[in-house]
Every structure is written in C-alpha cells, then in structure tokens.
Amino acid sequence: MTTRPEQTGKKTLHEGVKSAWPICLGYIPIGLAFGVLARKAGLSPFQIGIMSIFVFAGSSQFIAVSMIVEGAGPLAIIATTFMVNLRHLLMSSSLSVFPGKAGKLRLSLFAYGITDESFAINFSKFAKGFWDLDRAIVLNQTANLVWILSTIAGGFGGQFIPEKAFGIDYALIAMFICLLVFQLRGHIYVISAVLSGMLAVFLSIRVPGNSYIVIASMVAAAVGVGVKRKFLIRGKKT
Amino acid sequence: MTLPDYFMLILGMGAVTYIPRWFPIFFLSGKTLPGWFVEWLDLIPVTILSAILLPALVTTGTPRVFDIFRPELFIAFPTFLFAMKTRSLGGTVVVGMGLYWLWGKYL
Numbered sequence: 601m602t603t604r605p606e607q608t609g610k611k612t613l614h615e616g617v618k619s620a621w622p623i624c625l626g627y628i629p630i631g632l633a634f635g636v637l638a639r640k641a642g643l644s645p646f647q648i649g650i651m652s653i654f655v656f657a658g659s660s661q662f663i664a665v666s667m668i669v670e671g672a673g674p675l676a677i678i679a680t681t682f683m684v685n686l687r688h689l690l691m692s693s694s695l696s697v698f699p700g701k702a703g704k705l706r707l708s709l710f711a712y713g714i715t716d717e718s719f720a721i722n723f724s725k726f727a728k729g730f731w732d733l734d735r736a737i738v739l740n741q742t743a744n745l746v747w748i749l750s751t752i753a754g755g756f757g758g759q760f761i762p763e764k765a766f767g768i769d770y771a772l773i774a775m776f777i778c779l780l781v782f783q784l785r786g787h788i789y790v791i792s793a794v795l796s797g798m799l800a801v802f803l804s805i806r807v808p809g810n811s812y813i814v815i816a817s818m819v820a821a822a823v824g825v826g827v828k829r830k831f832l833i834r835g836k837k838t
Numbered sequence: 839m840t841l842p843d844y845f846m847l848i849l850g851m852g853a854v855t856y857i858p859r860w861f862p863i864f865f866l867s868g869k870t871l872p873g874w875f876v877e878w879l880d881l882i883p884v885t886i887l888s889a890i891l892l893p894a895l896v897t898t899g900t901p902r903v904f905d906i907f908r909p910e911l912f913i914a915f916p917t918f919l920f921a922m923k924t925r926s927l928g929g930t931v932v933v934g935m936g937l938y939w940l941w942g943k944y945l
Binding site: 625626627628629630633642643647650651654655656657659660663664668670674677678681682683684685686687688689690691692693695696699704707708710711712714716717766767768769770771772773774775776777778779780781782783784788789792793794795796797798799800801804805808812813816817818820821822824825828829 | 839841843844845846847848849850851852854855856858859860861862863864874876877878879880881882883884885886887888889890891892893894895896897900901902903904910913914917918921922925926927928930931932933934935936937938939940941942
C-alpha cells in the first residue's frame with residue numbers, strides 16, 4: 601500500500617520526458633530566437649552554448665545579450681542577472697517541502713533545473729502526489745537539453761538570417777509579454793506591474809544605463825507588499 | 839569582449855543564477871522565510887518583467903526618449919491579448935514576431 605509512484609528507471613525516464621514536452625514546445629522557438637539574437641550580438645555558437653549550460657535562464661540570457669550589445673560592463677550584467685533570477689529563491693523554497701530526505705547531490709542537480717516553467721509543472725505534480733525527485737530531475741534535464749540545443753541551433757542559423765527577418769527582433773518583447781501575463785495572478789500583481797512599469801519608464805529616461813530595471817522592480821515590489829498588507833488589514837476589520 | 843572576459847562573465851552569471859536556485863532547497867527544507875520577504879519575492883517576477891517591458895515599448899534611442907508611436911507598442915496589444923487567451927509561451931513569441939514582421943513588410 602503506497603501512493604509513491606512506480607520505481608522503475610524506464611518508467612521514471614518516460615514520465616519525466618513526457619511531462620517536459622509542453623515546456624520544450626515553448627523553449628524551441630525561444631531558444632532559436634535567442635541563438636539568432638546572440639549571434640547577431642557577436643557571440644559564437646560555442647559561446648551561446650556555454651551560456652545556456654552555465655546559466656540556463658531564458659529571460660536573463662536575453663537581457664545579458666541586449667546588455668552586451670549596449671556595451672554594459674560584466675558587473676552590471678551579473679548584478680542584473682542576479683536580480684532577474686532572484687525569483688528562483690522563492691520557487692526553490694516552495695519546492696523544498698517535497699523531496700524529503702533526498703541525497704544532497706540529487707537536490708543540487710534538481711536545483712540547477714529550476715525555471716519558471718519547470719517549477720510550475722513540478723510543483724503541481726508534486727502537490728498531486730504522483731511525482732518524485734527523480735522524475736522531476738528528468739523533466740528538468742530534458743527541458744535543459746532542449747534549451748541548450750535550440751540556442752546553439754539558433755546560433756548556427758543566425759548568420760544566414762538577414763537583419764529584421766521574420767520579426768526576430770520582437771521575440772524578446774513577445775516572450776516578456778507572455779511571461780508577464782503568466783504573472784498577473786491577482787489585483788496586487790497588476791498594481792505592482794503598472795507601478796513598476798511607469799517607474800521604469802520614468803527612470804529609464806532620466807538615468808543612463810540599465811539600473812532602472814533593478815531599482816523600479818525592487819521599489820514597486822516593496823510598495824506592492826505595503827499596499828497588500830494595508831489592504832488585508834483593512835479587509836479583516838470590515 | 840575577449841573570450842577570457844566572456845568566460846568570467848558566464849561564470850559570474852552562472853553562480854548568481856545557481857545560488858538562489860540551490861540555497862533554499864538545500865538548506866531551508868522545512869524552514870520558512872519571513873512573511874514580508876516571501877510576499878516581496880512573490881512580486882519581484884511581475885515587477886521585473888514590467889520594468890523591462892514597458893520602457894522597451896514606449897522609449898527609444900540612447901539616451902532614451904519617450905515615444906509612444908512605435909510598432910513595438912502597437913503590436914504589443916494583440917500579442918498581449920493572444921497571451922491572455924492562449925497562455926502559450928511559444929505561440930505568443932511566434933505571433934508577436936509574425937505581426938511585427940508583417941508590420942515592417944507592409945506598413
């Protein structure tokens with residue numbers, strides 16, 4: 601009598617890969633687009649590949665490439681990457697309730713594959729109970745492999761794709777639009793997003809460089825927490 | 839950027855990306871973060887995405903100037919609606935790129 605999923609290697613592999621499929625479908629066009637953009641920014645397919653292997657975080661890779669184009673320094677790029685990917689802290693925290701007493705090495709391997717997309721799928725599967733750490737690792741690594749290969753393929757194709765072809769310059773904006781839509785999960789998220797966007801526009805005109813992203817997002821999130829807490833306390837009284 | 843410089847950049851980016859992914863699940867299993875910090879972290883993705891997106895839609899050039907009459911902004915509306923309706927990341931990217939491409943070709 602156990603609710604644990606079946607423990608055979610073949611089944612684990614099969615279910616992990618199968619569940620990664622929706623993620624891969626999203627990663628392929630974005631990975632290709634990233635490879636093309638990175639190639640246009642002067643990175644070789646090899647450089648693109650090692651960035652995808654070591655960083656494996658779509659939006660921050662796009663941002664890094666656009667910052668390289670703008671001539672930003674390594675420290676500014678690393679600081680922005682840190683801020684953009686700080687959200688994984690929360691995802692990793694909420695996932696930490698599931699694996700139980702798992703080996704440190706397996707936990708470390710699993711952590712490497714935490715992304716917005718894999719978090720969403722792993723979390724819901726863990727919560728339903730038909731899931732374990734091995735399946736989650738297979739899912740993460742499948743998505744990871746597809747991401748790496750897509751970005752490298754885009755890098756090789758990039759040199760054959762002329763400037764402005766197929767609206768590739770809009771890939772980044774479209775991806776951010778969709779990721780933003782995913783995050784609009786209630787009034788407080790909409791309020792914080794509007795506030796952050798307006799603050800960022802204002803700062804980006806006044807202050808040179810990319811610091812407006814970090815400043816606007818931290819301030820707007822803090823105001824958002826304030827609004828939420830004030831609203832909740834008032835809500836309790838009435 | 840030289841190759842050694844690039845390697846240093848990648849190692850730095852890799853480290854600051856991996857540590858937030860690894861630290862909580864490795865050390866904080868079972869423990870909880872302060873409520874205000876969790877709430878703040880929870881709002882960070884949406885505020886970062888918005889802070890990246892909006893200036894890209896309504897400003898242009900270096901130094902940046904305010905300009906709302908740009909295809910980037912016009913195309914954003916149907917792309918946003920498509921994302922709301924389908925919630926498909928790959929589909930939204932393809933649709934956004936397609937509309938932007940058509941705009942450049944015919945307008």
